[in-house]
Amino acid sequence: xxxxxxxxxxxxxxxxxxxxxxxxxxxxxxxxxxxxxxxxxxxxxxxxxxxxxxxxxxxxxxxxxxxxxxxxxxxxxxxxxxxxxxxxxxxxxxxxxxxxxxxxxxxxxxxxxxxxxxxxxxxxxxxxxxxxxxxxxxxxxxxxxxxxxxxxxxxxxxxxxxxxxxxxxxxxxxxxxxxxxxxxxxxxxxxxxxxxxxxxxxxxxxxxxxxxxxxxxxxxxxxxxxxxxxxxxxxxxxxxxxxxxxxxxxxxxxxxxxxxxxxxxxxxxxxxxxxxxxxxxxxxxxxxxxxxxxxxxxxxxxxxxxxxxxxxxxxxxxxxxxxxxxxxxxxxxxxxxxxxxxxxxxxxxxxxxxxxxxxxxxxxxxxxxxxxxxxxxxxxxxxxxxxxxxx
Numbered sequence: 001x002x003x004x005x006x007x008x009x010x011x012x013x014x015x016x017x018x019x020x021x022x023x024x025x026x027x028x029x030x031x032x033x034x035x036x037x038x039x040x041x042x043x044x045x046x047x048x049x050x051x052x053x054x055x056x057x058x059x060x061x062x063x064x065x066x067x068x069x070x071x072x073x074x075x076x077x078x079x080x081x082x083x084x085x086x087x088x089x090x091x092x093x094x095x096x097x098x099x100x101x102x103x104x105x106x107x108x109x110x111x112x113x114x115x116x117x118x119x120x121x122x123x124x125x126x127x128x129x130x131x132x133x134x135x136x137x138x139x140x141x142x143x144x145x146x147x148x149x150x151x152x153x154x155x156x157x158x159x160x161x162x163x164x165x166x167x168x169x170x171x172x173x174x175x176x177x178x179x180x181x182x183x184x185x186x187x188x189x190x191x192x193x194x195x196x197x198x199x200x201x202x203x204x205x206x207x208x209x210x211x212x213x214x215x216x217x218x219x220x221x222x223x224x225x226x227x228x229x230x231x232x233x234x235x236x237x238x239x240x241x242x243x244x245x246x247x248x249x250x251x252x253x254x255x256x257x258x259x260x261x262x263x264x265x266x267x268x269x270x271x272x273x274x275x276x277x278x279x280x281x282x283x284x285x286x287x288x289x290x291x292x293x294x295x296x297x298x299x300x301x302x303x304x305x306x307x308x309x310x311x312x313x314x315x316x317x318x319x320x321x322x323x324x325x326x327x328x329x330x331x332x333x334x335x336x337x338x339x340x341x342x343x344x345x346x347x348x349x350x351x352x353x354x355x356x357x358x359x360x361x362x363x364x365x366x367x368x369x370x371x372x373x374x375x376x377x378x379x380x381x382x383x384x385x386x387x388x389x390x391x
Contacts, residue, residue: 013038013148013161015136016168019053019111019303020289022118024165024310025128026066031318035128036159038150040168043132046115051192052218052226053114054079054300055107059307071117077219078104079205086209087254106205106300108218108226138175139164141282149175163326165313166280167306169290178281184349186273188213189236190297193268194224195248198260201225207298210254214298217259225259227251228297230273240270273297275345283327286313286334293341295348305344312337 012032014021017039025035039045055063055076063069082105085092097105122128131152138149148159171177201219208215213231220226229239229251239247248262255262276294280287289306316333324332 011036011160011162012165013146013159013163014165014167015171015174016166016289016291017041017115017130017132018167018289019114019118020306020310021165021167022115022122023062023066023068023307024167024288024314026068026118026121026125027062027310027314028317029125029128031314033127036161037122037128037130038134038136038148039130039132040135040170041132045132046112046119049110049112049115050194051111052108052194052220053111053303054218055109056300056304057102057104057106059304060107062307062311066121068117068121071120072109072113075109075113075117075221077108077221078203079106079108079219080104080203082106082205082207083258084207084209087211087256104203108220136174139285140176141284144284146282146284163284163286163330164282166285166287166291167289169294171287171291177285179287180279180281182277184275186275186296187233188230188273188296189233189270190228190230190273191236191239191268191270192226192228194220194266195227195251196224196263196265198263201259206255206258208255208258212254215251215255216297216300217255227265230297233272236270240268275349277341277345280334284330286330288313292337293345295345296351298348298351301344301348305341308340309337 011034012028014025014035014037017037021037025037029035060069063072080097082095083092084094095105097103119130122130131150133152135151136148137151137156138147140147146161146164148161148164150157150159166177172179172181195217200223201217203219205219206215206217208217212235213229216228217225218228229236239250242250244265247268248265252262273296274294275296278287278292288309290302292309293305295302295305313333316329316336
């Protein structure tokens, strides 16, 4: 007889100790017997990680619900305005938090600070355990049970779980895991760093569409901006090779004078951009976050979509009737999230294509579109709602 959810609490395992996996564990801990989290990196992997993460208002609400937001308050930078424009053509959109009765349009936090706050919360939960430096090498489904092989230092251990959450984008290296993975290459890369500018950021974020690719400046601590500059991979590779002075001159030439001169930058890192869509071909395994989808950063929706994944899955599991099996609930979740995931991937791809083309007349059309968005409040409100809450 199939086990019904609610008759007996199950054990679950999470592969990946990043933000999405930890958030799901905190959300679901009181509805699960035990949660085991396996993270391949060492215990202090996040300590010096200052990568900027953009959190939406929807993500803030979820972090408030699990009691983590208060732990982050001193480490976040609020985005009070977003200025969107394109180089060399009229038309721009300015969005201000007050227009939409929000205290902020988003928040910037470092990866390390977010992981530390989540990890502190996890450590207060008696039925959640994180095993660092532990890599899952094999996953075999036997008679409804998932048998995992764990590699810790030079040892291989066995572990059994009722169901598994994939929250690590490197899961294609796990033997026995059956995935249908679709990848779309953009031939684009991103270069990221922090920059100090002549004028203080005043909590304004900028999205500037230049011929070479979108430039995002996100307000961060110490009056610096976090820079995400995307474009054709060949062009980004050339930028990476420049001296700091030449790089900042190129940035100023592409971005313009809105923040004054670019004075200095931190070390730069580049990564290739691609879009992935993953279907898990196991009834008792679910993928969340980057294990489920990756997208171009132009709309800043990657992490926020993953956090919504975690929230929706937990909601599906705890708000069900007692007449549904665990497998049925997981299947219903997968189907319900598939449509939203497709919409956000299509929206992101549309932005990339729409603002990366220099066809005659298209620049002017984009200018009209930005101006229309700026003066049409219902459209503007709907756009902000979508970006903030995924609705």
